[in-house]
Structures are given as C-alpha cells and as structure tokens.
Amino acid sequence: MSDWPIKTEGLTKRFGPVTAVKNLDLQVSRGSIFGFLGPNGAGKTTTIKLLLGLLRPTAGRAWVLGEPAGPEAVVVRRRLGYISETQNMYNFLTVRETLDFCRSFYPQWDEALARRYLELFQLPANRLVGRLSKGMRGLLALVLAMAPHPELLILDEPTSGLDPLHRREFLTVVLKEIAADGATVFFSSHVLSEVDRVVDHVAILDQGRLLVSRPLEEMKEQEKRLRVVFPGPAPADLGRWPGVRRVVPEMNGYLISVAANPQQVAARLAAAGGTGITIMDMNLEEIFLDYIEAERGQSGFPSPAYPGGLQNN
Amino acid sequence: MFWRLFRKEWKENRFVITIWFLVIVVAALAIPLSYDYLLRLVETSPILPQSPEVLAVFREYRLYLWSQWFGKNAYQNATIFAVLLGMGMVAGEAGRKTIDFLLTKPVSRALIWAAKFAAAGLALWLGLLVSWAGLLLSSHLNGRPVAWGWYWQGLPGLLAGSTLLLAVVALSSTLFDDRIKAGAAAVGIFLVLSIPSWIPNLRWLSVFHQMAGHEVLQRGQVPWLTILVLLGLAAGLYGLGLAIFRRREF
Numbered sequence: 001m002s003d004w005p006i007k008t009e010g011l012t013k014r015f016g017p018v019t020a021v022k023n024l025d026l027q028v029s030r031g032s033i034f035g036f037l038g039p040n041g042a043g044k045t046t047t048i049k050l051l052l053g054l055l056r057p058t059a060g061r062a063w064v065l066g067e068p069a070g071p072e073a074v075v076v077r078r079r080l081g082y083i084s085e086t087q088n089m090y091n092f093l094t095v096r097e098t099l100d101f102c103r104s105f106y107p108q109w110d111e112a113l114a115r116r117y118l119e120l121f122q123l124p125a126n127r128l129v130g131r132l133s134k135g136m137r138g139l140l141a142l143v144l145a146m147a148p149h150p151e152l153l154i155l156d157e158p159t160s161g162l163d164p165l166h167r168r169e170f171l172t173v174v175l176k177e178i179a180a181d182g183a184t185v186f187f188s189s190h191v192l193s194e195v196d197r198v199v200d201h202v203a204i205l206d207q208g209r210l211l212v213s214r215p216l217e218e219m220k221e222q223e224k225r226l227r228v229v230f231p232g233p234a235p236a237d238l239g240r241w242p243g244v245r246r247v248v249p250e251m252n253g254y255l256i257s258v259a260a261n262p263q264q265v266a267a268r269l270a271a272a273g274g275t276g277i278t279i280m281d282m283n284l285e286e287i288f289l290d291y292i293e294a295e296r297g298q299s300g301f302p303s304p305a306y307p308g309g310l311q312n313n
Numbered sequence: 314m315f316w317r318l319f320r321k322e323w324k325e326n327r328f329v330i331t332i333w334f335l336v337i338v339v340a341a342l343a344i345p346l347s348y349d350y351l352l353r354l355v356e357t358s359p360i361l362p363q364s365p366e367v368l369a370v371f372r373e374y375r376l377y378l379w380s381q382w383f384g385k386n387a388y389q390n391a392t393i394f395a396v397l398l399g400m401g402m403v404a405g406e407a408g409r410k411t412i413d414f415l416l417t418k419p420v421s422r423a424l425i426w427a428a429k430f431a432a433a434g435l436a437l438w439l440g441l442l443v444s445w446a447g448l449l450l451s452s453h454l455n456g457r458p459v460a461w462g463w464y465w466q467g468l469p470g471l472l473a474g475s476t477l478l479l480a481v482v483a484l485s486s487t488l489f490d491d492r493i494k495a496g497a498a499a500v501g502i503f504l505v506l507s508i509p510s511w512i513p514n515l516r517w518l519s520v521f522h523q524m525a526g527h528e529v530l531q532r533g534q535v536p537w538l539t540i541l542v543l544l545g546l547a548a549g550l551y552g553l554g555l556a557i558f559r560r561r562e563f
Contacts, residue, residue, distance in 0.1 A: 052417050055562045071559060077419035084417075088410040092325055104317040105418045 005030055005152045005184040006051060010060030013046050013208075020046040022208040023060065028186055028201070033175075035199030035216070036188040037288055043208040044188040045085065048156045051186075052082060065152055078106060081145030085157035087137050091130025095123050095140060099147075106148035113177075114147040121169065135166035142170055146177055153178050154186045159194060171198055196284040204291045211291045212259070216284070223287045224262035228274040229253035235272050241265060246294040257282075257290050314420060315428050322432030325405075326398060330436045333394040334443070340386040341444035345452035348377060374457055375464075376530075382448055383467040383526035387441060391475040391524065392503065394440070398433040399482030400496035403558060407490040412563045426555045430483055437475050441468070466535045467526035473543040474524035478503065480550035487557040 006028035013021040021043045028034045038044050049055040051064050053071040062069040067076045089098055095118070103109045118125060121139040123132075132140065138158065145153055153174070159167045171194055178185055189195050195202070196216075203213035212219075229252055238256070239247045243265050246257040253276070258265050266277050282290065323330065355371045370376045406412040415425065445468060452459050482499040489495040509515035509522070516522045523543060528536040 049413075049563075052413075054413060054416060071416070071422060074419050074421050077417060082413075082417045084413050086410055086413075089414055090321065090325065090411060092327075093321070097324075101317055101321055102418065104314050105420055 003030060004028060004063070005065055006034075006063070006186055008047075008051075008060065008062040011047070011050060011057055011062050012059040013043075013050055013055060014058045020208050021050065021057075024205075024208075024210050026203065026210065026213065028184060030184055031182050032201045033185040033187060033199045035195040035202045036186060036205065037190065037192065037195060037202060038188075038205035039190060039292060041207075042205045044205060045156055046208075047205070048082075048154055048186075048188060051154065052077075078108070078148070079150060080152040080154060081148060081150035082154045083138075083141045083145050083156065083158045085160055087134075087141045087158075089129045089137065089141070091128060094126050094128055095132070096125040098129055098140065098144065099125075102144050103147070108148055110147050110149055113149075114143055117143045117146065117173070134161045135163055138162050138166060138170060142173060146173070149181060150178075150183055152184045152186065156188045157190070158187075159189070159191060167194065174198065192285045192288055202284070204288060206292050206295045209295070211295055219287060220281070220284070222258075222260045222262065223282050223290075224258045225280045225282055225286070225290070226256040226258055226262065226266055226269065227253060227276070227278040227280065228256060228269050229276045230272075230274055232273060234274075241268065246290065257294070315424060318420070318425060318428035319432050322429055323436070326401075326433070326436065329394070329397045330440075333390075333398070333436065333440050337387070337390050337394075337440045337444040338447050340390065341382065341448035342451045344378060344381045344386065344448060345455045345457060348374065348455075348457070352377075375459055378448070378452060378459060379464075379467065379526065379530065382445075383471060383524075385525075387444070387471055388474065388521055388524035391437060391441060391471065392478055392521070395433075395437060395475060395478040396482050396496050396499050396503075398436055399479050400486055400499060401492040402429045402433065402483050402486040403561075404486045404489045404495035405492040407563060408492055416563060422559050423555060426558050430479070430551060433483070434476060434479055437479060438472055441471060441475065466529045469535055469537070469540045470523045470526055470528065470543070473540045473547070474520045477520055477543050477547040477550070480547040480554065481506075484550050484554040484557070487554050487561060 004027045006026065008024050008026045011021055011024040011026070012019065024043075024047060026047075036044055036047070046055065050057055051062055051069050053069055053073055056070075064073065065076050065079050067073050069076075090101070093101060099114055099118075103111065103114075117123075117139075121136070121143070123136055123140055123143070129137065129140065138161070142158070145155075155174070159170055162170060174185060174187075175198060187195065187199055200216055201214070202216050202219055204211045214222075227250070234247075234254060235241075238244065238254075243258050243260040243262070244256055245259040248255045248257075256265070256269075262279050266279055269277055352371050355367060370380050401408075403412070406415060416422070445464075449459055449461050449464065481502050482496070485499040485502065486492070486495040489498065506520055509518040517528065517539070520543060522528070523536070523539055528539065
C-alpha cells in the first residue's frame with residue numbers, strides 16, 4: 001500500500017441527498033506531480049478533506065502514505081504538507097509566530113529552509129498575518145508546508161487569487177524544491193495553464209465521478225480529436241468503437257474524441273467510407289472541456305441524429 | 314506542543330482575558346472601598362427597601378464582603394466570561410475557517426481540545442484567584458482585615474462551578490460554526506440551570522447557588538461532595554465535548 005502515497009477504493013461522500021464524491025478509485029504514484037482537475041463543485045476539495053481526515057467517508061476507504069486516512073492519523077500528518085484554497089491562518093499571529101507555532105509540531109522542521117524562503121519571498125517576519133496580501137499569504141502557506149520536508153504535498157487550488165508573479169514564484173518553488181526532493185505533489189486546480197506546466201499525471205473529476213486518470217504525456221499523445229465527413233450515413237456503432245470516447249455531429253461531418261489509438265481509429269473511419277479525415281492535437285484545456293462536456297451530455301452541436309453527441313464511456 | 318497551542322489560545326483571547334482581569338479585579342478592589350458609602354446608603358436612603366436581612370448583612374462587614382463578592386460579582390462575572398472565553402473554542406475556528414489549518418497539523422484533536430479548555434479554564438481560575446486575593450488585600454489596606462482562613466471556603470464552589478459552566482460553553486462550541494450561536498445556546502442552557510435558584514427547596518441544585526457560596530454560609534463548611542459532583546459533571550461534559558469534536562467533520 002505504501003507504494004501509493006495516495007490510494008482510494010470506492011471512496012464516496014454524501015451530504016444528505018447530494019453525493020459529492022462517487023465511488024472514487026485513485027492511485028497516486030510516488031514522486032509524481034499529480035494534477036487533480038475538475039470544475040467548481042466537482043468534488044476536489046471534498047476528496048482532499050477526506051484524505052486529510054477532515055471529513056469521514058460515507059463508503060469506501062482511503063490511504064495516505066500507507067496509513068488509513070482519518071482524523072487521528074497524527075503520525076502521517078507529520079509527513080505531509082497541505083495548502084488549502086482559502087489559506088486561512090491566524091491573523092493575530094505574526095509571520096514569525098506562525099512559523100514558531102507550526103515548527104513545534106514537526107520534529108524534522110527545516111528552519112534554514114524556512115528562513116531562506118522568507119527572504120526569497122520577502123515576507124516580513126514581524127508583520128501580522130492578517131496584514132499580509134493574499135499573495136504573501138499564499139507564499140507563507142507554501143513555506144509552512146515545505147519546511148517540514150513533506151513526503152506528500154497536498155495543494156488545494158493553491159494559486160487561486162494569486163497574481164501571475166506570485167503564481168510563478170509559487171510554482172517554481174513547488175517544482176524545484178518538492179519535486180527535486182522526490183516528494184509527491186497532489187495538486188488540485190482548475191487553472192489548466194499552470195497545471196499543464198507543472199504536472200506529470202492528470203485526473204479529471206466531475207460531479208464527484210472520476211472521468212479519467214492517466215499520465216499527462218500519454219494523455220497528450222493518445223487524446224486526439226478527429227474530423228471526418230461521411231458522404232452516406234455514419235456507422236451506427238461509431239460511438240462504441242474501441243478508443244472512441246465521444247462523437248459530436250458538425251455541420252457537414254463529425255468531431256470524434258479519441259482516448260487511445262487515434263491512427264487505428266482514423267484507418268477504420270477511412271475503411272468505413274469516411275473522407276477528409278484530420279487528426280488534431282488537443283491541449284489539456286481542450287481535453288478537460290471535452291471530458292466535462294461529454295460527462296454532462298453537452299455536444300455544442302445539437303443534431304437530430306446524435307442529440308447530445310454519441311458517447312462511449 | 315501543548316504549550317504552543319495553549320499560548321496560541323491566550324493570544325487569540327487576549328482582549329477577552331484582559332477585560333476579564335480588569336473587570337473582576339476592579340470589582341474586587343472596589344467592594345471593600347465602597348462599604349462605608351453603601352452602608353450609609355442602605356441605612357438612610359428613603360428609596361431602598363430596608364429589610365432586616367439586608368441591614369444585617371450590611372452591618373456585619375464580613376457578610377457584606379461575602380455577599381458582594383461570592384454572592385454577586387464573582388459568580389456573575391465568571392458566568393459571563395465563561396461564555397465569552399468558551400464560545401469561540403471550536404465554533405470560532407470553524408467560523409473563521411482556521412480549523413483546517415489547525416487540524417491538518419500533526420496533533421491529536423484530544424490535545425487541541427485539552428489546550429483550548431486549559432487556556433480558557435486557567436484564565437477563568439486565575440482571574441477569580443487574583444481578584445479574591447485583591448479583595449482581601451484591599452480590605453486589609455482599608456483597615457478592615459478579614460480572616461482569609463474563613464474566606465477561602467467560598468472558593469472551591471466558585472471554581473468548580475466556573476469549570477462546569479465553561480464545560481457547558483465548550484460543549485456548545487463544538488456544535489456550531491458560529492461563536493455567537495454557540496454562546497447563545499450556552500446562555501440558554503444556563504437559563505435552564507438557573508431554574509432551581511428560584512425554587513427555595515431546590516436551590517441547592519443550582520450551580521449558581523453553589524458558586525455564590527450560600528451552602529458555606531448556611532452550613533459553616535465547604536460542601537465537598539457537591540463540589541465533587543460539580544467537577545464530575547464538568548469532566549463528563551468535557552469528555553462529551555471531546556467525543557463530539559473528535560467525530561465532527563469540518
């Protein structure tokens with residue numbers, strides 16, 4: 001179990017009639033920078049809170065650094081760092097006092113590293129946390145998370161509200177320090193441009209359901225969009241072809257989202273009478289939107305033949 | 314680790330603690346100093362009811378001191394400040410969303426709970442003890458020394474009762490995300506707890522009656538069994554609050 005810094009099996013969380021996380025099976029491999037993506041309300045923060053023991057699962061289980069996740073997993077929390085979306089800290093403590101407060105919980109706290117980053121980020125040690133800008137607060141949260149040299153860093157929308165300068169500083173540090181340490185980073189975000197730069201594995205969540213989880217490189221190689229025109233009727237089972245994820249009718253043809261083996265799908269389309277076949281690359285944002293729209297049954301091109309598009313989930 | 318949490322709590326509540334100390338110490342110092350004035354007022358005022366009981370209390374200095382301190386100022390202020398110190402214990406952190414920051418640190422909820430309760434409890438106890446000493450000192454400097462050997466007997470009930478009230482507020486604080494709601498709920502419970510005070514035969518059941526030291530005055534000795542019961546109830550509520558805090562989701 002400890003090969004996976006994060007592992008969940010059938011993890012489910014319901015709040016009354018609302019299911020925030022549905023039967024989530026997730027494995028995060030050691031040393032990866034794992035992008036956990038989803039639109040607002042997808043269940044990202046709920047999943048993170050389940051991993052941290054702030055919430056209890058309705059069903060299923062989760063392990064963090066090989067130990068069952070839960071409120072009493074004190075020893076595990078020594079080995080992980082966490083930055084929340086809101087970065088709420090104690091406004092009545094100064095930066096220095098906040099560092100002192102946190103240091104007392106971690107035997108392995110690296111004071112030299114904390115000082116180094118205070119200087120690098122130009123964080124005023126004697127200023128009250130309540131008087132820091134949102135950007136400075138985010139950087140302080142990063143220092144606090146890094147100083148204990150965590151094996152696992154969980155970041156929940158860490159750059160939301162940061163200006164581009166602070167965002168770049170933040171991501172640079174995450175990349176350089178944490179990844180160079182061999183630590184695992186679990187990174188929730190909906191700012192896809194920054195995720196694209198940083199992560200090596202991507203999982204997409206929507207409405208509590210995991211839609212896909214695969215290495216980013218493989219995703220970009222395999223996830224393609226094909227454009228095809230059929231002079232006659234399209235194959236009725238097109239949406240169920242191996243590798244085909246979604247078929248959306250266009251004005252004079254079809255846009256086909258492919259999750260694997262795009263060349264083989266293209267060859268089969270040609271064999272079935274398709275013409276003008278074009279294979280198009282997709283960037284992470286397009287892949288993300290494609291998965292979300294497919295999950296929600298949004299084609300963008302309503303058609304009597306394929307209302308909502310053909311899907312092969 | 315405990316002391317870091319404890320110091321954080323004191324710093325967080327520094328304004329309430331400062332006001333608590335100011336109010337309770339000033340009240341304690343003022344009671345002996347205002348004796349002559351109040352006695353004259355009670356004896357001569359045409360407005361105040363001059364019942365024999367009231368006059369008897371005011372004419373015997375040590376009873377005056379007891380009635381004004383244990384019977385009024387100490388327990389009333391302790392009740393108010395137990396609410397102010399305890400209502401934010403968990404509800405305050407939940408409301409400000411700092412609870413995530415705290416609970417994701419490698420520290421058990423039991424230790425957090427202990428530090429929070431100890432910080433508020435110690436502030437409450439210290440305020441009562443320091444002001445009690447200030448009361449005796451002020452009385453002494455005012456030329457009316459009081460035998461502290463008799464006067465301490467009101468303290469155990471006051472401290473035990475304050476601890477029970479704090480435990481009620483702390484428990485309430487685990488149930489809400491808003492400190493005002495937690496405080497209001499605790500005040501509601503206090504009103505229920507005060508009902509026996511209005512029924513002569515049931516007064517001994519009231520925690521406020523015990524805090525005011527009436528039992529000591531009536532029986533001439535410390536009601537240790539009652540105090541143990543108060544502390545036992547406080548411990549039970551502490552444990553219940555901890556159990557809820559451990560189970561609670563944030």
